[in-house]
Amino acid sequence: MDTNPKPPPSFHFANEIEQSVISILWHEPDRLGGFCREIDPGVHLSQPHLRIILHALDLAYRELNSCDFAIIVQVVGELGLFEEVGGREGLNRVFAIHEHRSSRENIDAIFAHYVNMLKAYALGRSNHTPIYRFNRGDICLVQNLNKHGPNSPDLLGQGRIAGRAYRAIGFHQLSNDSYSISFIPE
Numbered sequence: 001m002d003t004n005p006k007p008p009p010s011f012h013f014a015n016e017i018e019q020s021v022i023s024i025l026w027h028e029p030d031r032l033g034g035f036c037r038e039i040d041p042g043v044h045l046s047q048p049h050l051r052i053i054l055h056a057l058d059l060a061y062r063e064l065n066s067c068d069f070a071i072i073v074q075v076v077g078e079l080g081l082f083e084e085v086g087g088r089e090g091l092n093r094v095f096a097i098h099e100h101r102s103s104r105e106n107i108d109a110i111f112a113h114y115v116n117m118l119k120a121y122a123l124g125r126s127n128h129t130p131i132y133r134f135n136r137g138d139i140c141l142v143q144n145l146n147k148h149g150p151n152s153p154d155l156l157g158q159g160r161i162a163g164r165a166y167r168a169i170g171f172h173q174l175s176n177d178s179y180s181i182s183f184i185p186e
Contacts, residue, residue, distance in 0.1 A: 015047060017114050017117050017118065017121075019050065019093075019094055020097055020114055021035075021118065022045075022050050022053050022054055022094055023094050023096075023097035023098040024098050024110075025067075026067055026072070026098075027095075027098050028107070029057060029060075029061040029066075031111065032058055035115065036058065038119075039118060039119075041054055041055070043126075044121075046121075049090060050094070052079070052085050053076070053091065055079070056072050056075040056079065057072065059075055069095055072091065073088060073091060137159060137161025138159045138160060138161075139158065139161070139166065139181075139183070140157050140159055141155040141170055141181070142155065142156060142157060153169035153171055154170055154172045155168070155169065155179065156168070157169075157170075158186075161183065164185060165186040166183040166186060167183070167184045167186055168183050170182075
């Protein structure tokens, strides 16, 4: 596994990766030791219910050498955290992700990749890597102080929309006292 993962360029959390890792560990608890040596749940797992499930898996595997569904339900219940994981339905959602497994080589590669991604996402959260939101945009407009005539824009600006950089120009519409804004990709 890569020991120096680079922070991803845009995403802050990897919910589906976290869930998949816990599901793989549930079905293959022999991976728990290596995983727990590389990953700190408080740092690398952003979802509290997955940290609870991981703790239950670790307890069950160390004490009973088994992590079947019924045992984990029992352990989580004894920890008094059954509601925090979403009850039986919440546990089943995580368990079922890797219920139908692929080949051992594929799972090994996927698991190694997911562990590296957890490290990279934690690094991104820790050093405040910029997060690009792809479902919105921000443009800052200011008054054009160098307006030379009616064909010069009243407003100028720049920003990002859907992760892409744009210049913006705005013209005042006298007819309805509004502005018409145009976005020009940079």
